[in-house]
Amino acid sequence: MAILPIIETPDPRLRVISKPVGTFDAELKTLVADMFETMYDAPGIGLAAIQVGVAKRILVIDLQEPDPDDEEGKKVIREPRVFINPVFSDESEEHSVYQEGCLSVPEQYADVTRPAEVTVDWQDEDGKHHQERMTGLMATCIQHEHDHLEGILFIDHLSRLKREMVLKKLAKLRKAA
Numbered sequence: 001m002a003i004l005p006i007i008e009t010p011d012p013r014l015r016v017i018s019k020p021v022g023t024f025d026a027e028l029k030t031l032v033a034d035m036f037e038t039m040y041d042a043p044g045i046g047l048a049a050i051q052v053g054v055a056k057r058i059l060v061i062d063l064q065e066p067d068p069d070d071e072e073g074k075k076v077i078r079e080p081r082v083f084i085n086p087v088f089s090d091e092s093e094e095h096s097v098y099q100e101g102c103l104s105v106p107e108q109y110a111d112v113t114r115p116a117e118v119t120v121d122w123q124d125e126d127g128k129h130h131q132e133r134m135t136g137l138m139a140t141c142i143q144h145e146h147d148h149l150e151g152i153l154f155i156d157h158l159s160r161l162k163r164e165m166v167l168k169k170l171a172k173l174r175k176a177a
């Protein structure tokens, strides 16, 4: 297992459209395991393969956020989910607003409006097909992750003014570091 470096904006690799996975082999399982380790270490609630420089349609999600007050060794119950080649359908008319962040746009947060519910078809690490209606935070998170597969970042959903404010704050943060 390995913690992989996370790519940050404006790295052009974040704008690449990821390719479908066609081979469900041991190499894929290693990549998925490394993606989980990287996401838990960050920490984040989701990660797309392109964020670690791999242009494949692979997402990992665990909505169970680690409790920063938790003592070392005391672990939250993890709920790892992997989505390979996810396809969306039947997005709800109803929308929800959530304050989003992104490991590739570090320490910046802004409200994003997305369909409240979406049906997702995907494959698991063995290539087996699944379908589920996603709601709540899972619906928001999987749409954020799916955007990464299309080279889209959450800041692209903001007004130009808000986007420029976020990028300016990020530049300031980096200068201070």
Ligand code: GNR
Binding pocket: 043, 044, 045, 046, 047, 048, 051, 098, 099, 100, 101, 102, 103, 104, 140, 141, 144, 145, 148
């Ligand atoms: O850790 C993350 N938190 C988050 C919060 C609200 C909506 C989406 C997310 S995903 C993000 C991790 C990330 O950048 N995934 O691509």
Ligand code: NI
Binding pocket: 101, 102, 103, 104, 144, 145, 148
């Ligand atoms: Ni992200």
